[in-house]
Amino acid sequence: MTGKEQKPRVAWNPPFVTGYPLEERILLSHGAGGRKMHRLIREMFLARFGNRLLARLEDGAVFPMPRAQLCLTTDSYVVQPLFFPGGDIGKLAVSGTVNDLAVMGATPKFLSLSLVIREGMERRRLDLLCRSIARTARHAGVTIVTGDTKVIEHGPDELYINTTGLGLVRPGVKLGPELVRPDDVVLINGPIGEHEAAIAVARGQFRFRTRLRSDCTPLNRLIETALKAGGIRLMRDPTRGGLATTLNEFALATGLGIVIDEERLPISRPVQGVAELLGLDPLYMANEGKVVMIAAPQAEKRLLALLRRNPNGRQARRIGTVVRTPKGVWLRTRLGSLRPLIMLEGEQLPRIC
Amino acid sequence: MTGKEQKPRVAWNPPFVTGYPLEERILLSHGAGGRKMHRLIREMFLARFGNRLLARLEDGAVFPMPRAQLCLTTDSYVVQPLFFPGGDIGKLAVSGTVNDLAVMGATPKFLSLSLVIREGMERRRLDLLCRSIARTARHAGVTIVTGDTKVIEHGPDELYINTTGLGLVRPGVKLGPELVRPDDVVLINGPIGEHEAAIAVARGQFRFRTRLRSDCTPLNRLIETALKAGGIRLMRDPTRGGLATTLNEFALATGLGIVIDEERLPISRPVQGVAELLGLDPLYMANEGKVVMIAAPQAEKRLLALLRRNPNGRQARRIGTVVRTPKGVWLRTRLGSLRPLIMLEGEQLPRIC
Numbered sequence: 187m188t189g190k191e192q193k194p195r196v197a198w199n200p201p202f203v204t205g206y207p208l209e210e211r212i213l214l215s216h217g218a219g220g221r222k223m224h225r226l227i228r229e230m231f232l233a234r235f236g237n238r239l240l241a242r243l244e245d246g247a248v249f250p251m252p253r254a255q256l257c258l259t260t261d262s263y264v265v266q267p268l269f270f271p272g273g274d275i276g277k278l279a280v281s282g283t284v285n286d287l288a289v290m291g292a293t294p295k296f297l298s299l300s301l302v303i304r305e306g307m308e309r310r311r312l313d314l315l316c317r318s319i320a321r322t323a324r325h326a327g328v329t330i331v332t333g334d335t336k337v338i339e340h341g342p343d344e345l346y347i348n349t350t351g352l353g354l355v356r357p358g359v360k361l362g363p364e365l366v367r368p369d370d371v372v373l374i375n376g377p378i379g380e381h382e383a384a385i386a387v388a389r390g391q392f393r394f395r396t397r398l399r400s401d402c403t404p405l406n407r408l409i410e411t412a413l414k415a416g417g418i419r420l421m422r423d424p425t426r427g428g429l430a431t432t433l434n435e436f437a438l439a440t441g442l443g444i445v446i447d448e449e450r451l452p453i454s455r456p457v458q459g460v461a462e463l464l465g466l467d468p469l470y471m472a473n474e475g476k477v478v479m480i481a482a483p484q485a486e487k488r489l490l491a492l493l494r495r496n497p498n499g500r501q502a503r504r505i506g507t508v509v510r511t512p513k514g515v516w517l518r519t520r521l522g523s524l525r526p527l528i529m530l531e532g533e534q535l536p537r538i539c
Numbered sequence: 540m541t542g543k544e545q546k547p548r549v550a551w552n553p554p555f556v557t558g559y560p561l562e563e564r565i566l567l568s569h570g571a572g573g574r575k576m577h578r579l580i581r582e583m584f585l586a587r588f589g590n591r592l593l594a595r596l597e598d599g600a601v602f603p604m605p606r607a608q609l610c611l612t613t614d615s616y617v618v619q620p621l622f623f624p625g626g627d628i629g630k631l632a633v634s635g636t637v638n639d640l641a642v643m644g645a646t647p648k649f650l651s652l653s654l655v656i657r658e659g660m661e662r663r664r665l666d667l668l669c670r671s672i673a674r675t676a677r678h679a680g681v682t683i684v685t686g687d688t689k690v691i692e693h694g695p696d697e698l699y700i701n702t703t704g705l706g707l708v709r710p711g712v713k714l715g716p717e718l719v720r721p722d723d724v725v726l727i728n729g730p731i732g733e734h735e736a737a738i739a740v741a742r743g744q745f746r747f748r749t750r751l752r753s754d755c756t757p758l759n760r761l762i763e764t765a766l767k768a769g770g771i772r773l774m775r776d777p778t779r780g781g782l783a784t785t786l787n788e789f790a791l792a793t794g795l796g797i798v799i800d801e802e803r804l805p806i807s808r809p810v811q812g813v814a815e816l817l818g819l820d821p822l823y824m825a826n827e828g829k830v831v832m833i834a835a836p837q838a839e840k841r842l843l844a845l846l847r848r849n850p851n852g853r854q855a856r857r858i859g860t861v862v863r864t865p866k867g868v869w870l871r872t873r874l875g876s877l878r879p880l881i882m883l884e885g886e887q888l889p890r891i892c
Contacts, residue, residue: 219779219825220883243788245639245775246612248708253606259599260651260703261687286598298613298703302655334614339889341694350613350651350703355601422598426572435596472572530573536692 217337247331257292270388272399292353363439379471401475417485570690600684610645625752645706716792732824754828770838
């Protein structure tokens with residue numbers, strides 16, 4: 187996406203709201219279980235996410251499910267800042283969990299949403315995030331069926347979000363490290379490092395203007411189309427730890443080797459710039475709208491053609507190959523030598539998701 | 540439970556561990572997605588909660604489910620302090636979510652577990668909590684199938700936990716406000732206010748020694764037995780906001796009135812004492828091992844007999860009746876007059892769960 191859209195190059199403008207009176211803020215009593223919490227739930231959460239199940243305001247949501255393989259996944263989101271170019275903690279909390287379901291071969295159906303809010307948060311900021319959550323959920327086709335609100339007195343952060351997702355594994359879909367074979371291809375749907383670079387920019391570590399935006403988005407539609415085409419053996423979204431860590435997880439789980447071509451790696455110039463300035467390696471930078479697929483070699487063309495038809499897959503490409511030996515993950519450099527690519531040691535930027 | 544057990548009256552002794560070197564603490568890199576996080580997951584989480592699904596270390600857990608009504612519920616736990624008489628945040632995080640499933644008529648099956656840890660937390664303290672989570676999950680018969688770990692740099696609190704629970708609604712079980720009729724009875728499985736009182740004591744707001752312990756425990760086995768007996772119309776666990784708030788939720792949802800007999804209310808003397816000292820009302824104090832049931836009058840005897848056979852129901856009793864009028868919730872005082880019992884306004888103690 188980066189470098190493509192025609193949006194004006196204005197510095198990114200976070201929706202800060204200040205000086206609001208107490209009744210416009212979240213108070214401890216909003217988390218106490220009483221009348222104020224009930225009002226907040228009705229006025230904000232039901233207004234934004236309202237559906238038949240949520241509206242029952244019970245201790246949980248009950249719904250029928252067909253006999254099936256289900257997938258359950260959870261993530262807490264502690265990203266700082268809450269709003270960043272290309273997204274916010276709300277969009278991220280829906281996208282991240284939806285993507286975890288999608289790479290497991292599941293169609294995301296239901297989400298739970300749990301908020302830990304610091305007292306004093308402006309209701310308007312919370313509402314902006316709720317709108318973003320609702321919009322992203324609608325886009326991904328998931329329903330928020332149950333939730334929880336806690337309020338804490340103090341702390342450095344305004345909001346943490348947990349989303350837990352429940353999905354239906356498509357009948358006939360079989361994915362797993364045991365299916366991967368030497369000569370399988372490694373595909374990715376676009377350029378790497380955009381989310382982490384956007385967070386770095388949003389933290390104000392730079393004085394320059396940039397068009398960098400997080401790639402944060404739900405990928406379930408893209409992945410479902412690809413799954414229907416067949417040939418995919420294993421998928422994962424390279425979030426924390428980046429592409430290199432995900433590939434190491436693949437190598438560990440399959441017991442095979444993976445060789446990545448450096449010159450095929452899609453890295454945009456703004457990401458490269460941010461990475462160089464901060465001494466980060468794009469291979470280890472987090473993505474929130476990327477999927478790495480290992481697929482049968484004969485499926486490569488068909489899969490890439492399909493992926494490129496989706497706005498989130500325009501720059502899809504093969505980046506490497508599975509090999510019997512050497513084991514582990516290797517980068518074939520532009521000079522032709524092989525450099526080992528280990529799992530992330532230590533950290534890159536903290537609090538990126 | 541309070542006042543019954545023969546445990547020695549020692550002041551409660553929190554497991555504080557200090558002066559541990561860095562390698563014995565949680566670091567930001569444990570949340571970065573790389574090698575350190577993988578090691579922490581294997582050494583601590585798999586060691587404590589290990590099962591076939593979790594051990595796959597994938598982005599989610601896939602499992603088969605029969606065609607059924609499912610129940611999904613979520614809660615984040617921000618209780619302070621992390622360890623308190625009768626429990627800890629780990630035991631609470633499993634019990635609370637299990638109980639939310641149970642009162643919805645569901646058999647708890649799977650839990651997700653998401654931790655937000657402050658950098659510097661001693662591994663030993665985290666491990667104590669993981670053991671407690673594992674023990675409580677085993678007791679309740681639920682499996683932790685997927686999880687997430689985030690580490691934040693600073694903040695007043697060492698740990699927040701989110702658990703999301705998935706349960707199977709027992710075939711034939713039907714619960715709901717629409718089933719409640721005038722003359723139905725209101726039952727509870729024991730004395731109220733113990734959790735909130737124990738938290739107050741753990742915060743060191745008192746200089747006296749007390750036998751007070753939180754009632755925090757999974758109630759799913761107790762509730763399943765009661766459900767099999769039949770006659771239950773509606774259940775809820777009176778956590779934040781206490782018994783009075785739960786009854787108000789019942790009154791709102793049913794459109795009927797509820798009259799509670801003050802002299803039938805089970806309140807232990809230590810809870811009464813703490814409540815008086817802090818100016819709290821036990822009717823609004825949080826419970827974490829209680830369930831309020833509305834049941835058909837002809838089922839009362841059978842249900843109470845069953846409940847009393849379970850260690851968590853020894854002091855089960857009828858506390859009130861559903862009436863057509865007056866609407867709302869009323870307390871029949873010892874003098875015979877009716878006092879309105881509204882939903883919690885403002886808060887009692889913050890951060891009790």
